[in-house]
Amino acid sequence: MISLNLNGQTRQTDAHPATPLLYVLRDDFALNGAKFGCGLGQCGACTVLVGGEAALSCLTPVAMVGARPVRTVEGLGTPDKPGPLQQAFIDEQAAQCGYCIAGMIMRAQALLEHIPSPTDAQIRSHMAINLCRCGTHMRILRAVRRAADTLHSAGANASGAVR
Known part of the structure; x- marks a missing residue:
């Protein structure tokens, strides 16, 4: 076992x-x-x-x-109460077909837990491993940036817990 x-x-x-x-x-x-x-x-x-x-x-x-x-x-959250990063992906309409999104969100979660306020270059570099065939890359970038900004302004860490 x-x-x-x-x-x-x-x-x-x-x-x-x-x-x-x-x-x-x-x-x-x-x-x-x-x-x-x-x-x-x-x-x-x-x-x-x-x-x-x-x-x-x-x-x-x-x-x-x-x-x-x-x-x-x-x-990270539920359909009724999405986590901060999930909500940012919803708000930015970062999913098109949705197949890659769970992996994208988890890779972004790892980034935000290590670098709470990443630059666009850091986001692009970190997320480059995950592929999106629908081409929503700019929305994904905006979603990660939005989540970082939201968490920073709320004084929370990447899991949504207040510091």
Whole structure:
């Protein structure tokens, strides 16, 4: 049995240790935000946070997670009460088809947790790993900038908690 700290809760899976984290999230825990895009770590649709760092869950064997906490887009907010970054993506209409958005949000979350007020160049560099075939890159950039500004003006950290 493998134990995971998943979105703040301890969860157990009997998945084979080499199983990609993406499959465990989707198949064992019905957390479908992270998407299977390429399976090669080249698109970023499967991005989640592992130990506070953006990780490609299609390439991460579940056994490699260890005690590090895993956060998925479902752990940032709910449909009724989206987290600050999720709300910024909604406000900027950053999703078109929506397939890449969970991965984009999680990569942006990692950035804002490490650099609360990133420059546009830092945002572009950090987000370049994740692909959006619909071309909403400028809206995504605005959403990350909006979330950073909102969090900064509210005196909150990237998770939305007040400092």
